[in-house]
Amino acid sequence: MIRFRIIKREPLPGWAKVVIPIAAIVVTLILSAIPILLAGGHLWKSYFYLFHGALGTRYNLLETFVKASPLLLTGLAVAFAFRAKFWNIGAEGQLLAGALTATVFGVHMGSFPAFLVLPTVIIAGFLAGGLWASIPALLKTKLKVDDVVSTLLLNYVMVHIMGALLFGPLQQPGSSWPRSSAIIEAACYPILMARSRFHMGIIISFAAVLIIWFINKKTTFGYRAKAVGTNIRAAHFGGINTTSVILWTALISGGLAGLAGVGELCALQYRLIMDISPGYGYSGIVIAMLGNLHPVGVLFSSLFFSVIIVGAQTMSRMTGVPTYIAEVIQGMALMVMLIFLLFTEYKIRVKRK
């Protein structure tokens, strides 16, 4: 009889950190053939349009960056929280909190000097996301409420807060739809490249990668957050104020997700609508895991995801495969990556008895 056992292996050399994610992506793309074929799509044509749709023309390439921006921010948000083992599954609600607050400021700041408007909107969106995330952090640290459940449930609470406001005080006068008035021009993100939607938020999200990398690697806070994530009891006995670390982690994590909401509002929609996010907060979880919780990893995995999401639209148009294939591929990518990561630490030993 043959038995398989999973045993610990020697640490892999540094190049494996680069090779393994790439291998995971390749395997995911190969596995994607299954849903494509099930949908009756022509295989090579589908792959061609997937990549052509995302990278083939100048406009599409820039659109891929437009799509990557919120994914990058929510991915960083989740990665930053998970690193400290604050299980923030609530990036979606924090994104909405950011967009909602940015709308309030963006619509009503008409009488302020123009140069003040955008910074205020951005900071307000960041703080709103951060404060919304600090609720589950407080519940976790002070009242021992499970953070997975509370962050998840708060997503639905935020959706309904948004609904109540969009059908109420924030609703565009005269409209019967749940949508707000348009934000003023001074609150819009500048478009940085002609004939595209390449906006300032993309620069913000790339800057966030650097900032989070810096916090993680170069600051005592980054070290403490890592310690809390590795072993909260040891961190506590080592003299780290774990409550404060988790709260600050939540604030920054939620703030990043809030910025994603600000970007969607101020660069793309210009008014708040119920479906301002097609689940970027949830995709952020996969992106964070795929990037192995490292900011640079998150950067590449968010770019990979936006290629899939943008490309899937062209693929769908040209081959008839439903666009939801993008979600299926995202889910598969996560599971493949998890299994690959496992084998960086363990190996399978085959035993014959």
Next chain:
Amino acid sequence: MSEIFDIAFISGLIGATMRMATPIIFATLGEILSERAGVLNLGIEGIMLMGAMTGFLFTFSTGSIWFGVFAAACVGMLLGLLMALLSVNLGLSQHVSGLGITLFATGLAMFIYRLHFGSPTVPPIVEPFKQVTLPVLCKIPLIGPALFTQYSLTYIAWLLVPAMSILLYKTNIGLKIRTVGENPVGADTVGVNVTLTRTLCLVFGGALMGIGGAFLTLAHQNMFLIDVIGGRGWVAIAMVIFGNWDPLKGTIGALIFGFMDGLQLRLQSVGLVIPFHIFLMIPYLLTIVALIGVSRRAAVPAGLLKPYRREEKGG
């Protein structure tokens, strides 16, 4: 105001409470089974959505509603098996594998639905379950008619609650399950197969979650909408904690949630001035508040979240 709180309102509310609680009861029981064996299954939301979609699809295609329920249970079992493969056999983080399953199953449910139905302007519908009135019991004054005119799946859910309690507390299998959840090393020492027990609990737990999802598309509604689950899986996770990992207490939690959900629907229909989104929010808020109350005395299975690998103790 006063006329809305009459007998018709109250009996309507009782009926709605039972209806809205049914999917949560199924899901909570499924999650309790998994967690008692030591595995937190965060795939629940996705498994319910796949159950809802599969149940709808099979009922639509075959015309047999019970076949739809059966198919939903099978899909739940398959996804439970996948969860077991990732979190038990490979020993990956339970948090992450569960979320992965939810994301994967959510994408898959929408993908298959679109594949089969395209994007119709009017969503396709099925002939849903009919409510069944139980003889004798429905004669009980006041509450009888409301309580005992329910969908068959609701009655099944009621029967499953004591069944699950008996399974967990009164049978040899239940003892094994609880031992595996509390002390996997000890269970292994006395010859209980930890991997197999956890796998089976996830598989059958998944079946219950799938049926819970199918209730929403085959009884509560008669169509599949993308947001049909609406966080009910997460609510079930909360109810497990609220109910201290006990089937009966978890069901009480599910009934409270069902009551709030039913009340919200009733109050919407009588047209109060408060925006209905406020009511939609209440069940989720109350769930969080309930968690604050119980988190201090929660008796978490000691082996929960801990992957079990024989090798790690030197083999």
